[in-house]
Amino acid sequence: MKADEVKVCVLRMEGTNCEQETFDAFRRLGADPEFVHLKQLEGRDTLAGENRSLDDYQILMFPGGFSAGDYVRAGAIFAARMKASSGRDLARFIDEGKAVGGFCNGFQIMVELGILPAFDSAMSEHPEAVLHANDSGRFECRPTLLKHVNRGKCAWTGKLEENEIRLIPSAHAEGKFMLPAERERGLYERLFDEDRIVFRYSDPSGDVEAPYPYNPNGSKFNIAGITNDGGNVFGLMPHPERVFFRNTHPDWYRRRVGPEEGDGRKIFESVLEYVMKRF
Amino acid sequence: MDVSHLFREMEAGTPVRVVLLSEASEDELGGISEIMGIGLSTEEMSRIRTHFISEGRDPTDVELEALGQAWSEHCCYKSSKYFMKRSFIGIKAPQTVIEGEDAGVVEFDDEHVYCVGLESHNHPSAIGPYGGSATGVGGIIRDVLCMGAQPIAVIDPLFFGPLDTPAEEVPEGINHPRFIYSGVVAGIRDYGNRIGIPTVAGMVNFHPGYTGNPLVNVGCVGIGRKENVIHSRVGGPGEVYILAGGRTGRDGIHGVTFASADLSAESEEKDRGSVQLGDPITKEPLIHSCLEANEKGLLRGMKDLGGGGLSCVSGEMALDGGAGAVIHLDRVPLKEEGLAPWEIWVSESQERMMVSVAPENVDAVLHMFRKWDVEAVVIGEVVEGKRVKALWHGRTILDLDLEFFTAGPEYCRIFESRKVDRDIPDPGIGPLPREKLEDALLSILSSPNICSKEDVFRVYDHEVRGRTVIKPYAGMPFSPGPSDAAVIKPLEDSYKGIVITADVNPYFCELDPYRGTLSAMEESVRNLVSTGAYPHSVTDCLNFGNPEKPDRLGDFERACTAIGEFARHFTLPVVSGNVSLYNESEIGKVPPTPTIMMVGLIDDIRSATTPDLKEKGNIIYLVGRTRNEMGGTAFFRYMGVECSCVPDVDLELSGKCMDAILEMNGEGLLFSVHDLSEGGLAAAISEMCIGGGLGADINIRRVGSMSEDEGEPMDVNEKLFSESNSRYLIEVPPQYALKVEDCLSRKGAPYTKLGTVLGDSLRITDGETILMDVPVSDLDYAWRNGLRKLMEGS
Numbered sequence A: 001m002k003a004d005e006v007k008v009c010v011l012r013m014e015g016t017n018c019e020q021e022t023f024d025a026f027r028r029l030g031a032d033p034e035f036v037h038l039k040q041l042e043g044r045d046t047l048a049g050e051n052r053s054l055d056d057y058q059i060l061m062f063p064g065g066f067s068a069g070d071y072v073r074a075g076a077i078f079a080a081r082m083k084a085s086s087g088r089d090l091a092r093f094i095d096e097g098k099a100v101g102g103f104c105n106g107f108q109i110m111v112e113l114g115i116l117p118a119f120d121s122a123m124s125e126h127p128e129a130v131l132h133a134n135d136s137g138r139f140e141c142r143p144t145l146l147k148h149v150n151r152g153k154c155a156w157t158g159k160l161e162e163n164e165i166r167l168i169p170s171a172h173a174e175g176k177f178m179l180p181a182e183r184e185r186g187l188y189e190r191l192f193d194e195d196r197i198v199f200r201y202s203d204p205s206g207d208v209e210a211p212y213p214y215n216p217n218g219s220k221f222n223i224a225g226i227t228n229d230g231g232n233v234f235g236l237m238p239h240p241e242r243v244f245f246r247n248t249h250p251d252w253y254r255r256r257v258g259p260e261e262g263d264g265r266k267i268f269e270s271v272l273e274y275v276m277k278r279f
Numbered sequence B: 001m002d003v004s005h006l007f008r009e010m011e012a013g014t015p016v017r018v019v020l021l022s023e024a025s026e027d028e029l030g031g032i033s034e035i036m037g038i039g040l041s042t043e044e045m046s047r048i049r050t051h052f053i054s055e056g057r058d059p060t061d062v063e064l065e066a067l068g069q070a071w072s073e074h075c076c077y078k079s080s081k082y083f084m085k086r087s088f089i090g091i092k093a094p095q096t097v098i099e100g101e102d103a104g105v106v107e108f109d110d111e112h113v114y115c116v117g118l119e120s121h122n123h124p125s126a127i128g129p130y131g132g133s134a135t136g137v138g139g140i141i142r143d144v145l146c147m148g149a150q151p152i153a154v155i156d157p158l159f160f161g162p163l164d165t166p167a168e169e170v171p172e173g174i175n176h177p178r179f180i181y182s183g184v185v186a187g188i189r190d191y192g193n194r195i196g197i198p199t200v201a202g203m204v205n206f207h208p209g210y211t212g213n214p215l216v217n218v219g220c221v222g223i224g225r226k227e228n229v230i231h232s233r234v235g236g237p238g239e240v241y242i243l244a245g246g247r248t249g250r251d252g253i254h255g256v257t258f259a260s261a262d263l264s265a266e267s268e269e270k271d272r273g274s275v276q277l278g279d280p281i282t283k284e285p286l287i288h289s290c291l292e293a294n295e296k297g298l299l300r301g302m303k304d305l306g307g308g309g310l311s312c313v314s315g316e317m318a319l320d321g322g323a324g325a326v327i328h329l330d331r332v333p334l335k336e337e338g339l340a341p342w343e344i345w346v347s348e349s350q351e352r353m354m355v356s357v358a359p360e361n362v363d364a365v366l367h368m369f370r371k372w373d374v375e376a377v378v379i380g381e382v383v384e385g386k387r388v389k390a391l392w393h394g395r396t397i398l399d400l401d402l403e404f405f406t407a408g409p410e411y412c413r414i415f416e417s418r419k420v421d422r423d424i425p426d427p428g429i430g431p432l433p434r435e436k437l438e439d440a441l442l443s444i445l446s447s448p449n450i451c452s453k454e455d456v457f458r459v460y461d462h463e464v465r466g467r468t469v470i471k472p473y474a475g476m477p478f479s480p481g482p483s484d485a486a487v488i489k490p491l492e493d494s495y496k497g498i499v500i501t502a503d504v505n506p507y508f509c510e511l512d513p514y515r516g517t518l519s520a521m522e523e524s525v526r527n528l529v530s531t532g533a534y535p536h537s538v539t540d541c542l543n544f545g546n547p548e549k550p551d552r553l554g555d556f557e558r559a560c561t562a563i564g565e566f567a568r569h570f571t572l573p574v575v576s577g578n579v580s581l582y583n584e585s586e587i588g589k590v591p592p593t594p595t596i597m598m599v600g601l602i603d604d605i606r607s608a609t610t611p612d613l614k615e616k617g618n619i620i621y622l623v624g625r626t627r628n629e630m631g632g633t634a635f636f637r638y639m640g641v642e643c644s645c646v647p648d649v650d651l652e653l654s655g656k657c658m659d660a661i662l663e664m665n666g667e668g669l670l671f672s673v674h675d676l677s678e679g680g681l682a683a684a685i686s687e688m689c690i691g692g693g694l695g696a697d698i699n700i701r702r703v704g705s706m707s708e709d710e711g712e713p714m715d716v717n718e719k720l721f722s723e724s725n726s727r728y729l730i731e732v733p734p735q736y737a738l739k740v741e742d743c744l745s746r747k748g749a750p751y752t753k754l755g756t757v758l759g760d761s762l763r764i765t766d767g768e769t770i771l772m773d774v775p776v777s778d779l780d781y782a783w784r785n786g787l788r789k790l791m792e793g794s
Helices: A019-028 A038-042 A076-095 A105-113 A181-193 A265-278 B026-036 B042-055 B061-070 B081-087 B122-127 B129-145 B177-195 B255-259 B280-295 B309-320 B341-346 B359-371 B402-406 B434-446 B506-511 B513-531 B550-569 B634-639 B651-666 B680-692 B716-721 B734-747 B776-792
Strands: A007-012 A032-037 A059-062 A099-103 A130-133 A140-142 A145-148 A165-167 A170-172 A174-178 A197-202 A223-227 A233-236 B007-011 B014-019 B096-098 B104-107 B112-120 B150-160 B199-206 B215-225 B240-245 B301-304 B324-328 B352-357 B376-383 B387-392 B395-401 B468-470 B486-488 B497-503 B534-543 B574-580 B593-602 B619-623 B672-675 B696-699 B728-732 B751-757 B761-766 B769-775
Touching (some): A007 A019, A007 A038, A019 A032, A019 A059, A032 A038, A038 A076, A059 A076, A059 A105, A076 A099, A076 A105, A099 A105, A099 A265, A105 A130, A105 A233, A170 A174, A174 A223, A197 A233, B014 B341, B014 B387, B014 B395, B026 B042, B026 B061, B061 B255, B061 B309, B061 B341, B061 B402, B081 B550, B104 B534, B112 B129, B112 B534, B112 B593, B122 B129, B122 B177, B122 B215, B122 B255, B129 B150, B129 B177, B129 B215, B129 B280, B129 B301, B150 B280, B150 B486, B150 B497, B150 B593, B177 B199, B177 B280, B199 B486, B215 B534, B215 B593, B240 B280, B240 B309, B240 B359, B280 B352, B280 B359, B301 B309, B309 B324, B309 B341, B309 B387, B309 B402, B341 B387, B395 B402, B434 B680, B434 B716, B434 B769, B434 B776, B506 B513, B506 B593, B513 B534, B513 B550, B513 B651, B513 B672, B550 B593, B550 B651, B619 B651, B619 B734, B634 B680, B634 B716, B651 B734, B672 B680, B680 B696, B680 B716, B680 B761, B716 B761, B761 B776
Parallel strands (some): A007 A059, A099 A233, B150 B199, B324 B387, B534 B574, B696 B761
Antiparallel strands (some): A140 A170, A145 A165, A223 A233, B104 B112, B112 B215, B150 B215, B301 B352, B324 B376, B387 B395, B468 B486, B486 B497, B497 B593, B534 B593, B619 B751, B696 B751, B761 B769
16 A cells, blocks of 8 residues: 555544544654544434444544543543444454554553453453553553563564663653553563563663652553554554654754654654555 | 612513613712623713613613723723833734734734733632642643634743641632642643643742632643744634634633722622633644644634623624624523523623634634534624624614723822832841751752742643653653743744743732843843843732732832833843732732743754753852842842842843853763852852752852952852842853853953862852851752652641
8 A cells, every 4th residue: 555545544522632642643744534423433412424334434433531531440431432333343443454543642542442461352342451540540641661671473573673762741640551450461471472562661871670750650660652463553552643743742952953753753754654565 | 889770671572681870879880880790980981871871772781891801801801901002012023913902912923823821710719729820831822723823832830829828817718829820730630731731831830829819820832833923813704703612601600800800809709700711622623723724824813711701702702803793692602591681791700712704614614613523613703893782682782982982091190109118237147057048948948939840740731742842840751950041943943942931920019010020131131141041031920919009019010110221221122921910818918029921032943051050160250240139039039138129120230131141051071050040140050950859069159259240248148148139050062162162251241260070969068167057958958848848747
């Protein structure tokens, strides 16, 4: 496929609020993103021509925000509605190798949907992990350094070097990735062994055990983002769409000359390249 | 007083009462106003009686409630309008597109405008800090939205009593500053974060004068295409009113009347119902759907329901469009059954917008709202004539002449402007030994008004929308210092930026409202200029005490005059604003607090500058003139010296320094710029060191002696800690030094070469004498942990 043929579904509902910057990231790379309200997949309150099907797209994005206010567990309501109306379509979308991504609230939604970590199938019946309240007990909007630890599985980071560090900012109150305590050990081992960990919070020296504030939420093993077994589904707490350009980095003005490219751009380039090659 | 005999049921089955004003005595008029809680004076009630007698009938309770609201200080600015008109309303500037509607609209570039608004939510935040501040954010966002602009930034200047105020000093019925502070920050966090508009700037200020009455000011900036600017008025008769958004309930009843009276011990109990409840997850889709409908050209007029509710909005929109209106009150969706018609009419429930739509577009607009699950109903029509009518199941229960209804009283109350003593007493401090000076600096850096507010701005999402170029902090990513103003790049295809700051120093205003206000204007200018932007428009929020007391009104008059003089001198339009009076409690009035929010523009955001020091070996200059005017400064407060000689503003000098900095920055000569404000030179250079993680070696011998008209040499304390206006510190690479000195001389801006960026400590000498030498890590620790220590109570 060519870039301009790649259709990206930027899915939203009330409280989704990082959709514009997510949309912009794909559009700047020449892809064809579209805002789609969840109701357009559900076929509710729509006029002729407004309904959409996941089959029309190659990339599905769950943007950040506070879907439905996050008054229950973050992302729970979005996920429940999505699962009820389009659960099967979504599982098929994933099985076909199409790309699904979510940042921040998007990652929380994906975990609630059961499409991450998705240990045994494209979509588990119940959530298998949780993004719990930050250890600090509060919302944290701060720069974070991410070390790319993936060894090649993840379609969303194909253009990144292994062990390179990128500055991708965080802004969340519930980002502590946790697995069920009784099976924790084995599950973490699987994530590492199966190359399912994509990014870990790090300090400038590359230490992936660095504590707060480098690890903004207290995630075990400093896990910031993971992928599924197929490598096509990717969730990340920090916000790559906010650093598409250098000029939204927290310290761009400290260097007088430098690239215009921000640290988040390569993630969007990677998935686009993956889709263009595969379809 | 029993006035119950003056209320009569309108007719069986209609929950409306007729109020027999025609039969009431003067005393009883006051009694009616009191029992209804509408806050009108006997004189105003009497004027209303005369009006209704001329119409040959008595008013209904719905009508009286409507008038009480429309004629409140909050809605009609009856005590303040005179002074504002006289001083600063209507300053002609080419960039102004719309002044005096819900938000100011100003030209951004050939195709775009930006919108600005700033409002107070003081009394609600005193009673319900969480809900009060959240709905403050909601309200100001609606003001920007209803001009057809996409909100892109929230700014919140906040003023509290000291966090360590002993409980017994807090007046009865008033919450402790710590409770209010935590609640207000949480309210802004939860609301602002949920609707996805970044909170990018603001200030957190502490002063004992706010213990009885905190101030919560909230500002918003939006961006829109010129052709999408929509007025807060109907197009004309035949259009349909659609009410969209949240349901109407009993929250926020009498909110504006509550805002127009002093806070008392009973406020907590009595006025709780006046505090509105916010719902960001209704608001967020409301923003989308209103903007989408507007972009498609489906709307003729749009206005938000804020203070004044349905009553003010339906009347004002019609009148401004040269028409009248009929509203069917029984069609308004309610939060609960059983609201009386007057409650529906004046409720200030949140998240509601009124749009006026041509009949052929009604279905399309309703669909747009339905798509976003936003409730919307047709509630009335725009009609010929100049009356607004409200119907209850077909029965007319309100029928008001719009001119009378909206033309509230305007007073020029008695005011007394105070005389300020400009004598400078001998502070009796003398030269301080090195350790005392170092202590003074560290204490000032960790003091509540100067220390880092990181714990506040980190809980606000200041980066959502991905367009925040300069954030509330600047410097090393993991140990930044402060920034002077926030920079937003609002458009995809342009590097032009919007720069936003808000400022006021209540300590100056308390001692000298006139010079204090000038200083607030000048400091706002400095913040923008330091960032590389030219000042473009002003919005103000004037928080003062009870205007019925002549000294309070005198302070207000002085502040208005100062804003006018400054704005005229620089042709800066005051495009919107808000007045909040009656900020008093039993422990007295708040310090006069004219909060200034200023917007600047920068042609290319890539030339924005920040305060953090960038590179060893660069030269540091002080630009501007340092004077002995130490009244209200952080240093005098620290030393306990009373003096009312606060920093003055020399408008000519201010302009010269501004021009010089902007020109040098435009040429890329400045690596960092920071303005001098609280804590003076010593605090400013410390903040630059902290942000850059770099030290500096500076000599202050020549500070204050740079101009021939300066008489006495200044003492070290004054050089270090004077807070004279129009001053900047700049960091210049050695190869640009000549160019910089040439530009400063050419512009007539005084300057002193202070020293260089060097090492990892701040070393300040005066001639040969070492005044202080403090490791940057110590400066950093003091500054970064000031607020945290106060909150932890250690």
